[in-house]
Amino acid sequence: MNRKLVFQITIVLFFIIGCSEVQAQNKLTIVPQAKADAFPLVEKGIVPSILTDKDDAEVVTIVANALASDIGLISGVTPQVVNKSTNEEYLIIAGTIGKSQLIDELIKSGKLDVSSVKNKWESYTITTINAPIAGVKQALVVAGSDRRGTAYGLFEISKQAGVSPWVWWADVKPTPRKSLYVLPGTLVQKEPSVKYRGIFINDEDWGLNPWAAKNMDKDIKDIGPKTYAKVFELLLRLRANLIWPAMHDETKAFWYYPQNPVVADRYGIVIGSTHCDMMLRSNTFEWQKNYEKEYGHKPNEYRYDTNKAEVTKYWDDRVNAAKNYESMYTIGMRGVRDGSIVGPTTKEGKIALLDTIMTDQRKIFKKYFGADTNALQIFCPYKEVLSLYTAGLKVPDDVTLVWTDDNYGYIRQLSNPSEQKRSGSSGIYYHLSYLGGPHDYTWLSSNSPSLMAYEMTKAYQFGADKFWVVNVGDIKPAEMEIEFFLDMAWDTKKWTPENATQYARYWAEKTFGAALAPEIASIKNEYYQLAQSGKPEHMGILQFDNESKTKRLAAYANLIEKVNTVKSRVPKLLQDAFFQLMEYPVKGAALMNQKFFYAQMSLEVPATDGKLALEYSQKSKNALEQIIDLTHHYNKEIENGKWDGIITHAPRNLATYGMPKIANPEILSESLRKPQEYDKRYLNLTPIDAASTFKLVSINASDFKSKQEIPSEKIITVQGLGLDGKSISRYPFTGKSFATSDYAKAPYVEYNVNLKAGQYQLSLKTLPNKAINKERNLNLAIVVNEQTPQFIDTDNSKEDKNWSASVVRGYFEKQIPLKIEKKGAAKIRVYILDTGLALSRIDIK
Structure with missing residues (x-):
């Protein structure tokens, strides 16, 4: 072997080993046994104090205390949270870059490298440092790029020590430990996949509200600051940053209690409002029930074309109250109780009125923030608003378009190429719980990780990276589903349609242990x-x-x-x-x-x-x-x-x-x-x-005999999705759509079936999806024994009786005639012309 080749191999091996070491170090590892140079998180009944800067954001101290409590649950000894160094050999030091003198001095001295997270969004690094400050032998240091980054870093220690995010909300108690050690190394957590990630508490009348009134905010007998403090801690543990607060009939508005936004700010949580509650107002309570108390007279109709002055002041007052909090404003207008906008009857008239409304709302933002683009804004084309948007309603470029599902987990529409260029990007409002037709599902939670991964990966691939919020009803009993949704929002590459069915085991191991x-x-x-x-x-x-x-x-x-x-x-x-x-x-x-x-x-x-x-x-x-x-x-x-x-x-x-x-x-x-x-x-x-009474042959779509893919794409089998627990789909979702005239160029799967000669019905069952956007379709081409192709449109966008049946029974069905001229093996080829289409089963009747 010549010397040049040896040198090249050596360089390659050095690079591989170096990369492996970096990857091995880029995690936080906590073990129960002592190791060389490991940091003693718990050792012989002794735990290190947590040192923070009193001038740092309040959420840092709040989460430091939560970490201390977590360590206390594990060890029986609760660390102190202090603002100045103690006479201890070991310390946990936590702070925000540029806000913590402790962290900034470690950076300045060269002992702490934050180059990979500085000026990033909600990022952090965790590392062990020897002799960080005088008198301290070793410190476990958490440095956040911003206040939430620091909070997430502190809770990462809790998580790796064995404390579930559901330690309080579902009583997942950690295993007691007499010793825990943090191995040497550095974790660098870069920016999350989705910028704003959160939950919407909804339909809380039958659970969260009566529980909070009886057990938490007993003084006001409502969902109030004590309840929200627990909600916000949960959000931070789940690496979320946004709340759409409870707003149903039995709950007073979030802003009615002055301490609610104060608590949100203390926890670093962004305050938003729903698709029907514009400008941070909660209309069901604030316009219908409390307006007279707030303003001294009864309101006129919640209608902009005839009551502009009253409505504008109503919005202006809230923006004024919220201007010093980290908030996100829903713009546009709908009816008071999640109904259509009141006013013009024609689509053109409604569009013109909404254009005026959004222009005036942005004048309010300019008044309080200096520029109309300085306030975080979303526009949610939900229900009838989607038809107005698709008919030509213009939304300012910096406003985030928030697409929605159909309330049953199937996203209605995503950004087309021109919309993906918008500076405001796009986001998603998704449901794990829903009150409405064809029938509520507000009792249990049963939308699977596979379905969520399929829909939310599709959304992310079409540019929905700014905002994800999920309707969680009363929070309980949707614990695992909430965690999956927010884990995906944190890192969309970790959980995909292909591996989402494995999440249950990942979650179960964290929650109940590897054995079970x-x-x-x-x-x-x-x-x-x-x-x-x-x-x-x-x-x-x-x-x-x-x-x-x-x-x-x-x-x-x-x-x-x-x-x-x-x-x-x-x-x-x-x-x-x-x-x-x-x-x-x-x-x-x-x-x-x-x-x-x-x-x-x-x-x-x-x-x-x-x-x-x-x-x-x-x-x-x-x-x-x-x-x-x-x-x-x-x-x-x-x-x-x-x-x-x-x-x-x-x-x-x-x-x-x-x-x-x-x-x-x-x-x-x-x-x-x-x-x-x-x-x-x-x-x-x-x-x-829900089930056909007669099937001669039933084939799961994943049981094809052969397939033909195209470059840069593959046909995947998604476990846990659709009828029989498996569906096939083209991946990635950004692949091209094929016109029916070009069907033969599209990817296909092929099935062989033995049939007698005769006339049959071929039934294709797909997930009840919608076409990704108005520039795409959701088509299949079926070719039997090289006969003339038959084309099937599987788009489930039209919300009619067929849609109702499809979302409730879990599949969309199309039937075509099938003619077999000769007894024996029939070759059925299915061309998948579009992405976003999940084929579950083929039945022959």
Whole structure:
């Protein structure tokens, strides 16, 4: 081997080893055993103090105290949080670059390198430094690029030490440790994928509000500063930075209580408002209920074309009150209660009025911020506003366009190439909980990580990197789903459609430990899969055939058995957490299916078999009683009643949560005989078929025999998505769309099926997605035995009865005629003309 080649190999090896060392160091590693040069986080009952600068942002001290509390939970000894150095060999030093004298002196002395995070957004570095200051042998140093960066860095220590973000909100208690050591090395956390990331507390009337009134903000009997302090701590633990506060009927406006925005500022949380509450106002309370108290007279109509002066002052006053807080303003206008804008009746008239409104709103920003671009602003084309935007409504370039899903997890529209060039970029408003037609789902949380990853990755690839907010209802019981959404927002490359199904195991291991993680993940993923074809809240409007009922009952019975088996091995300190995060939602979903299926079965048995009808009736009744008992246990018995009022088995007291019709109503107790209230919107819903009664052949889309891809793309199988738990799709989502005339150039998959000669129906079932934007389609081309292609449009954008059925049953269906001229193997080729289309199953009838 010549010397030049040896030299080249040496250089390559040196580079690989060097990169490996950098990658190995770029993490925070905390272990229970002492190692050379490791920093003692807990050692023989001694814990280091946490040193911060009193002139740094208040959130730094707040989170330092939270870290101290976390270490106390682990070790039994709580560190002190101090503002000046103590006579200790070891210290944790935390501060913000440019705001902390401690950090700045370490930088100036050359002991701390912050070049990779300085002037970045919400970034931080964590490292160990020997002899950082006089008298200190070693320090664990957290340096943030800004106040939230420092906070996230401190909570990273908690997380790596074994403290869950849900330590308080779901009672995930950490494993006690007598010793913990931080290994030498440096973690550099660069900027998050999405700039503003947060949650929207919504429909809180049946959980968070009564719970907060009874247990937290007892003085005001409402969601107030004590509750929000806990919410904001959770957001920081989840690396979020934004709140859309609760704004429903039972809750007074966030700004009604002066301490609420103060607390948000202390925690470094950006305050926003919903798609229908413009300029940080909360109209349901502030215009409808409290206007007279605030202004001394009743308001005129919330209508800009006839009441401009009153509405403008209403907005101006809020901007004036909010100008010193980190806030984000929703611009435009809608009705008071999430309805259409009041005024002109024509689309052109509404567009012209909205143009005037946004111009005037930006004059208010100029008045208080010096320029109309100096205030953070979003425009949300939600519901009917989307049609106005697509019809030509112009939105200022610096304003962030916030696209929405259809309330059921399927994004309506994303930015086209020209919109992706906007300086304001774009964002997403997404739902894990929803009140509205075709039916609410506000009880449990069952939107899967696979679905979220599919939709949110698509959004990110089309430029939605400025803002992600998720409707979380009452926060509980959507804990894992919230964490996944915010983890994705933090690092979209870590969780993708291809690996999202693995998140349940990752989460379970962090929450309940490695030994139980595989079983817990299996339960979670099957729970999501069953809900894909029928959420628990929708059992009253879905019709399953007998085979499907039998399969679902068996699957849920198996899940309950798995939950009970795992629960018996969960450590005592995590039993209540397991109940909240696993047992209640899984058993609740299973029992809801049992309640409806056994009720239906009691009515279907022959009249002569009264014993079987009685048995089914009793099983249905028992299921509802068990749901009520589980809910009572949640509210009254775990954690000494800490969660009293946080959950109800019947949000809004809708009929679906009550007792369905059974063959033997005489077995019902008086409490179960009471009729449930119906929301009038749901009275005339036609039951939705959830499963076809006859299929000759059924093929999962991922079971293709061959495929043809194109350069820079691939056809992926997404586990946990769609019917049967697998769907195929083109990836990345930015791939080109093919015209029907060019269908043969598109990627395809091919299936072989043995059929007799004859006429059939070919049914293709896809995820109920929408076309990515108005410049794209959602088409398939089907070619059978090289016959003339048939084209299928799978776009589910039109919100009609077909859309309602699709989002509730979990798939969109299109059928085409299939002619087989000769017995034997039939070759079915499916060309995928567009991205964003997820094909789940092919049925032949």
